Structure formats: structure tokens, C-alpha cells
Amino acid sequence: MTPRASFEGRVEIELRRGAEPAAVRYIEPGDVARLLVGKTAEEAGRVMPALYSVCGTAQCHAAAAALEAASGIVASGGTVAARQCLTEMETLRENALRVALDWPKHLGETPAIEDVRPLMRSVPELSRALFGAERAMTIGAVAMPDRSAALGVIAEAEACVRSLVFGEPLEVWSARRSETDLDDWSRVTSTPSSRLLARVSANGWDGSGAVPLIALEDASPSDVANVLRSRDASTVLLPPLPETTMLSRHRADARLAAGRPGLRKRILARLIELSELPARMRRLLDGQSEMPVTERRGGFACAIVAAARGTLVHEVQLHEARIAHYCIVPPTRWNFAPNGVASRALAGLFDRHGENARQVANLIVDAIDPCVGFDVRVA
Secondary structure: OOOOOOOOOEEEEEEOOOOOOOEEEEEOOOOHHHHHOOOOHHHHHHHHHHOOOOOHHHHHHHHHHHHHHHHOOOOOHHHHHHHHHHHHHHHHHHHHHHHHHHHHHHOOOOOOHHHHHHHHOHHHHHHHHHHOOOOOOOOOOOOOOOHHHHHHHHHHHHHHHHHHHHOOOHHHHHOOOOHHHHHHHHHHOOOHHHHHHHHHHHOOOOOOOOOOOOEHHHOOHHHHHHHHOOOOHHHOOOOOOOEOOHHHHOOOOHHHHOOOOOHHHHHHHHHHHHHHHHHHHHHHHOOOOOOOEEEEEOOEEEEEEEEOOEEEEEEEEEEOOEEEEEEEEOHHHHHOOOOOHHHHHOOOHHHHHHHHHHHHHHHHHHHHOOOOEEEEEEO
16 A cells, blocks of 8 residues: 555554454654644644645644634634535545545556546635635634635536546435445446445455444543543543544444444445535535534633544643643544554454455555555554
8 A cells, every 4th residue: 555645644554363453553643732832823823734734624624613712713604614615625535536546446457647636626726716815724714705616616526526436426326225226336337436346245345344333423522532631542442442434424324324334334435425525515605504613611622623534623722822732633543543443343354354354454444544644464
């Protein structure tokens, strides 16, 4: 697997023989708090874009929401919706890129890189449509949306997803509610996603990596707060640690509800997410949004944002208008902890799949989707 260079760190995975969980190690980046402590909210807001090359919009969104809340700045409803819309567009871009660039490799094919170039423009073009020349996540920024232009960017992104991922209109795919409907789609279209889903089923891998779903979205606020205060999530909660993935985000969807979720359902969850994103962005343009801040008091704020790979949390404490404490918990901290979902899903994989174990492991890890590059090796 080609490493994805980023500031966020790296994941190392070792498959083990027998039923023992895989050894998973999330190598975290340098301490971001050290770079931010002592800065004003405005200074921190200017630093944040330079720190993250992966999910940078979501990171800056969570930072802006937390820093503004801690500073007593109340963003307008239009600004809140516009920022969420940008983060949703990043989610569309990142998930569509994984399908278009990574999934063909699992099929032994060369990705069609030229076909994804329009997606690379989607976030900056939408930002210009919503905020003009102003940076969307600047502290105190105010949205100035050009609705027509924004809808045009969303329509272009939707057309790319239709072509690259579904091979049919998104509403047609979304109406495929049964296994028979989805199997029919795999037979009549030739996108990487339909062929990968068919390949997984043909190889008997649908249930690979199946473990009970324990969603972070269902965890208590105190559990989340405990993890915020620890650099090592595995020391805070007893196994198994909850997950925050496309599967947990769409756990109420009937297509994912029956039985333990294995590889096929994790792949399907990403497709469900992609099928819903354009409509979600249009609703945001109509003002349907909520402030992504879960707690705020006396210079303290905690912001939670639904990012491309799961729930992202930023926590900040201001003292005399400067940052005294800052903590970021990315989705990878949950999902790739030693007692996280990846470790459990990869348990016993070598014994069940033999020489195919590494290939199946890469598929499972891609479906869970760390925010960083990863390596899988066999013990």
C-alpha cells in the first residue's frame, strides 16, 4: 500500500495467526497543542491550515467552531451552514477519490487519474461560491453565498460521483434497497465500486472482518470526554473501543442493519454516504444545519464535526484570550487503537484466508479508512 504523506501520523498493522486480535499501532503526530498553546484564537486559526493535508477542511472547521465558541463569537446560521457544506464537499471528494483511485488497485487495475481531476477543484470552488475571497474557516468569517454558483459546483461534483462511482443517477442507486437490487447493479454497471462489491461476494468475503457494531455515536459524553484527556485511548476505555466510521454513521440504514457488519457492508456504507452527500449539501444551502459545538463554558469549548472518515473532535481552553489547552481527537484514534475496531475485525484473518489474508486485510482497513497511511504485514 502506497503511504499517504500527511501530518497526522501513521498506522502499522500486524496480522497474527489464530484468533488473537491483530496488533495495531497508531503512530500519532507531534503534539499539535504545543504549537498552539499561547496563541490567540486568531493566530491559531491562521496556523491550522498549514498543519493538515488530509481532511484539512474538517480540521479547520472544527478548530474554527471550537475557537469561536470559546471566544464568545456566535457565527450566523448562514455561516454555520456554509461551513458544514464545505466539510460535506470534502467528505464527498475524499470518499470518491478512495473509490476511484484505491478500489481499482484491489481489482488489479490502473486508476483513471484524469477522471478525478474535477473533484480536486470542488472544495476551493465551493468555498469561493460561499465565502467569496474570504477564507471560510477564518475566525469571525461571514458567509456571502452565491446560491446559483454553489449549486453549480454541487451539481458538477454529483455528476463526477455518478460517473466514477455509481454509473447511474444517485437517486436510482439509492432506491436499490434489497440485496437483489444491489446484485443487479453490480451486474449491469462497470464502475470500480460495483465490480469490487461483486468480486468480494464472488470470493466469499462478504462477512470477512465481521464484528459487533459499537458506535461512538452511541457512546456517553463522559466516555468521549475521557478520551479527550488521554493521548492513549486504549488506557481509558475497556475493550472493545467504539468505532466512528461510515458504517457507524449509517447504522440505521436498513441495508446495513441485519447481522454482524462485515466487509461487504463496510463497502456499502461508503456508497450510501456518497449517494446522500449532494442532497445533504443542498439542504444546507436551504439553512438546515446545527452548530457543531457540544459544550461551551468560561473560555472552554468542545466542537464535534462529522469528517470524511468519522467523528472529529477539537477541544480548547482559553485563558486571558490565549490558548491554555488544545486537544484534537481524530477518527483514527478510535478506530485504530490497540483495542479498536480494526484490531477486532482483523483477528483470525490469516487462518481463515491463508494466502489471501493480506489482500482481505487491506480491503478491510480501506473500508474502515484511517486518516493516514498504513502498512499491513503478516507475523
